[in-house]
Amino acid sequence: xxxxxxxxxxxxFGTIGSGVARLLLEHKDRISRQTGRRVDLVKIVDPDIQRxxxxxxxxxxxxxxxxxxxDDPEIxxxxxxxxxxxxxxxxxxxxxxxxxxxxTANKAVIAEHGPELFDxxxxxxxxxxxxxxxxxxxxxxxxxxxxxxxxxxxxxxGILNGTSNFILTQMEEQGxxxxxxxxxxxxxxxxxxxxxxxxxxxxxxxxxAILAHLAFGARVDWKQIPRIGIDTVDVAEMRFARELxxxxxxxxxxxxxxxxxxxxxxxxxxxQRSTLAQVxxxxxxMRIVGDAVGRVFLHGLGAGQMPTASACVADLxxxxxxxxxxxxxxxxxxxxxxEAPVSLRDPSSVPGRFYLRFNVADRPGVMAEITGILGKQxxxxxxxxxxxxxxxxxxxxxxxxxxxxxSEGAIREATDAINRLAAVHPGTVRMRVRD
Amino acid sequence: xxxxxxxxxxxxFGTIGSGVARLLLEHKDRISRQTGRRVDLVKIVDPDIQRxxxxxxxxxxxxxxxxxxxDDPEIxxxxxxxxxxxxxxxxxxxxxxxxxxxxTANKAVIAEHGPELFDxxxxxxxxxxxxxxxxxxxxxxxxxxxxxxxxxxxxxxGILNGTSNFILTQMEEQGxxxxxxxxxxxxxxxxxxxxxxxxxxxxxxxxxAILAHLAFGARVDWKQIPRIGIDTVDVAEMRFARELxxxxxxxxxxxxxxxxxxxxxxxxxxxQRSTLAQVxxxxxxMRIVGDAVGRVFLHGLGAGQMPTASACVADLxxxxxxxxxxxxxxxxxxxxxxEAPVSLRDPSSVPGRFYLRFNVADRPGVMAEITGILGKQxxxxxxxxxxxxxxxxxxxxxxxxxxxxxSEGAIREATDAINRLAAVHPGTVRMRVRD
Numbered sequence: 040x041x042x043x044x045x046x047x048x049x050x051x052f053g054t055i056g057s058g059v060a061r062l063l064l065e066h067k068d069r070i071s072r073q074t075g076r077r078v079d080l081v082k083i084v085d086p087d088i089q090r091x092x093x094x095x096x097x098x099x100x101x102x103x104x105x106x107x108x109x110d111d112p113e114i115x116x117x118x119x120x121x122x123x124x125x126x127x128x129x130x131x132x133x134x135x136x137x138x139x140x141x142x143t144a145n146k147a148v149i150a151e152h153g154p155e156l157f158d159x160x161x162x163x164x165x166x167x168x169x170x171x172x173x174x175x176x177x178x179x180x181x182x183x184x185x186x187x188x189x190x191x192x193x194x195x196x197g198i199l200n201g202t203s204n205f206i207l208t209q210m211e212e213q214g215x216x217x218x219x220x221x222x223x224x225x226x227x228x229x230x231x232x233x234x235x236x237x238x239x240x241x242x243x244x245x246x247x248a249i250l251a252h253l254a255f256g257a258r259v260d261w262k263q264i265p266r267i268g269i270d271t272v273d274v275a276e277m278r279f280a281r282e283l284x285x286x287x288x289x290x291x292x293x294x295x296x297x298x299x300x301x302x303x304x305x306x307x308x309x310x311q312r313s314t315l316a317q318v319x320x321x322x323x324x325m326r327i328v329g330d331a332v333g334r335v336f337l338h339g340l341g342a343g344q345m346p347t348a349s350a351c352v353a354d355l356x357x358x359x360x361x362x363x364x365x366x367x368x369x370x371x372x373x374x375x376x377x378e379a380p381v382s383l384r385d386p387s388s389v390p391g392r393f394y395l396r397f398n399v400a401d402r403p404g405v406m407a408e409i410t411g412i413l414g415k416q417x418x419x420x421x422x423x424x425x426x427x428x429x430x431x432x433x434x435x436x437x438x439x440x441x442x443x444x445x446s447e448g449a450i451r452e453a454t455d456a457i458n459r460l461a462a463v464h465p466g467t468v469r470m471r472v473r474d
Numbered sequence: 475x476x477x478x479x480x481x482x483x484x485x486x487f488g489t490i491g492s493g494v495a496r497l498l499l500e501h502k503d504r505i506s507r508q509t510g511r512r513v514d515l516v517k518i519v520d521p522d523i524q525r526x527x528x529x530x531x532x533x534x535x536x537x538x539x540x541x542x543x544x545d546d547p548e549i550x551x552x553x554x555x556x557x558x559x560x561x562x563x564x565x566x567x568x569x570x571x572x573x574x575x576x577x578t579a580n581k582a583v584i585a586e587h588g589p590e591l592f593d594x595x596x597x598x599x600x601x602x603x604x605x606x607x608x609x610x611x612x613x614x615x616x617x618x619x620x621x622x623x624x625x626x627x628x629x630x631x632g633i634l635n636g637t638s639n640f641i642l643t644q645m646e647e648q649g650x651x652x653x654x655x656x657x658x659x660x661x662x663x664x665x666x667x668x669x670x671x672x673x674x675x676x677x678x679x680x681x682x683a684i685l686a687h688l689a690f691g692a693r694v695d696w697k698q699i700p701r702i703g704i705d706t707v708d709v710a711e712m713r714f715a716r717e718l719x720x721x722x723x724x725x726x727x728x729x730x731x732x733x734x735x736x737x738x739x740x741x742x743x744x745x746q747r748s749t750l751a752q753v754x755x756x757x758x759x760m761r762i763v764g765d766a767v768g769r770v771f772l773h774g775l776g777a778g779q780m781p782t783a784s785a786c787v788a789d790l791x792x793x794x795x796x797x798x799x800x801x802x803x804x805x806x807x808x809x810x811x812x813e814a815p816v817s818l819r820d821p822s823s824v825p826g827r828f829y830l831r832f833n834v835a836d837r838p839g840v841m842a843e844i845t846g847i848l849g850k851q852x853x854x855x856x857x858x859x860x861x862x863x864x865x866x867x868x869x870x871x872x873x874x875x876x877x878x879x880x881s882e883g884a885i886r887e888a889t890d891a892i893n894r895l896a897a898v899h900p901g902t903v904r905m906r907v908r909d
Binding site: 058062066069070073074075170176177178181182185186187188189190191312313314317329330331332333334335336337338339340343345346348349350352353356357360361362365366368369 | 493497501504505508509510605611612613616617620621622623624625626747748749752764765766767768769770771772773774775778780781783784785787788791792795796797800801803804
């Protein structure tokens, strides 16, 4: 308790940066008590220091000059919240080289430049903490790096993109189209003007690449992770899924299978009664299976100002206390010392259950043709839905089929053959089903 | 990686002790890699060293003599898994006094003797880690002590007793009576021959007392926590709850309210769609609300050999790495330095919603009498269920009523008045409802 004051800085004064500033300024006593030292926020760097934020900053703290932080040897730790790749990467390297520890919420820079940044930190004897980079306020990274280390992790199923989950929930609960749900998400600030990285699965793939490294030691380029976004999902699927007892979630999956590790991101049917199905709106969640602990499920706000700031400040306290250094030095993340014990396996070679939806001509014999093709591929059907057509007989009706476990090869061949039938019209949908 | 071997011991070779031994012996490479040092299990102490366990122990490790551990200055840490109060307390004091760190899963000894044990550890410059004492393999204590420290915790709602949850799930899903469900739990090893501490809420109250200290600084005797067990729940309530859209869970609640902290353990109706309602069988869960992070939900196996061993070994690794010492010294648990910032408030003074079930005479006018009394106490009704009686008119029928928010004082007066009505027969049930 008699240790000196800890001086800290924030670089990047956007939404999350303002949240971190609020915790450090408005709850200074609490943060200092948890650190066992007085924690002083001495500098906040941002190109725009005029714009109003929802926090009152004492005079002399705001600056546009990053050197005010880099060149101050008394600053021990920097919460860096610029986002994107550059200049975040270069500034982070400069911060580390100036002998300061880094706390970041930027999954993109970790997924893209992890090896370079972590090597630099190791060379300088400094640390990078990044709990906020995956799952916002949910202690996902602490769980894998610390609480579950006695386990061989066997699988991770994550709902890691709050924007996608918000949109899927709107489609499911309000019956909105994808476009309307996206517009609503943008109106409420859950989706950016350019939502591509969120809705096409890239954001989730970046987070999955980080988790795959932490849990399995895999070093994987996130761009190599097969991914399908929610921008492919039609609201019609929501109704069929519900009737089958399922709902649709964008899952990021890392799973040890025979001969390796499979990684993918895709809209997936999950049972309504499962814990993952209870993740609504902008929430995130992760289901981890470990060989000793069994199934552990973590659920909370994966984004937003204060949840993300909560994780950043916890990381800051860990850093100031020295716990981060212990973890950092033990785990040797993104170093050559941490070899990948598993090789990546093409997820399309992994068996599973599938949901298929065809647009078929409403006439006799079509069902027999389709089920015949599935039978020839030895694909067993678990359930089928075809509703009475509202239109006259002779129109097009949707036909939804859920299979038992089969290979993606078999399902692909069967789907291709079915799509060639005269009675099957364009627009076939294929999604994985999680048991 | 060049640090010396860490020598460790286990005292108490029951179910959990065997699980810890399995991880340390069968996964020695993994544990050593995560610790950055070779971890050697050098002694296991138990009065019975003949009985077969599900782990092969090399010769020379098993002993009945606790001094073999106490007197070995090379042993750094002891995983102590005796259970109960004595001799666990005395042996833990001896282990600490001999300069070793302790890892325990024993919530009873922490809840009962926390101050004495933690003072002893501080005096000796040693640590006590106890993640496994609450929620088995779920990292509940790490969440509160480390990941969420930037927050003021506002409430904790826990399903902390797996035996009770298993029994309630059996009653709900299979329609079993309490007695039959308890017998099933005993047959499967989820309940002990004497299940009193589990089913009367005492076990959950001990865990809640620990969480209340960690999250709110409260020092509370667990025996002072108002508690109702599941041994009071009739299977008939399951059906009414379901029809109302709820299910029944044994909740341990710690909540900041006006003027203080309220703590209680009680069977409670929770909405079927809530995350807490998805906690089935022997699983545990905790819903924490923090002022920055919002709602965080953790779910997993709260008991059992390997889940509990997973938490013990994570604690052991934390201890050997030095993270535990940092946390232990910063938090000053159960010390005079950590004052209670809140006073305890009688939970019966806290407003809430209630479920009432009466056995009433099946004749005209009864409903008017009952709702009249509720109205006089300004208790507003949210829903009512009365089914057509199978018997002749003139028999007894159950009447279930769910209220909007009211005070326990009002509900008590109303219930007393209703119980005095000639048309109301004995057996009235009153439970809290969680929104």
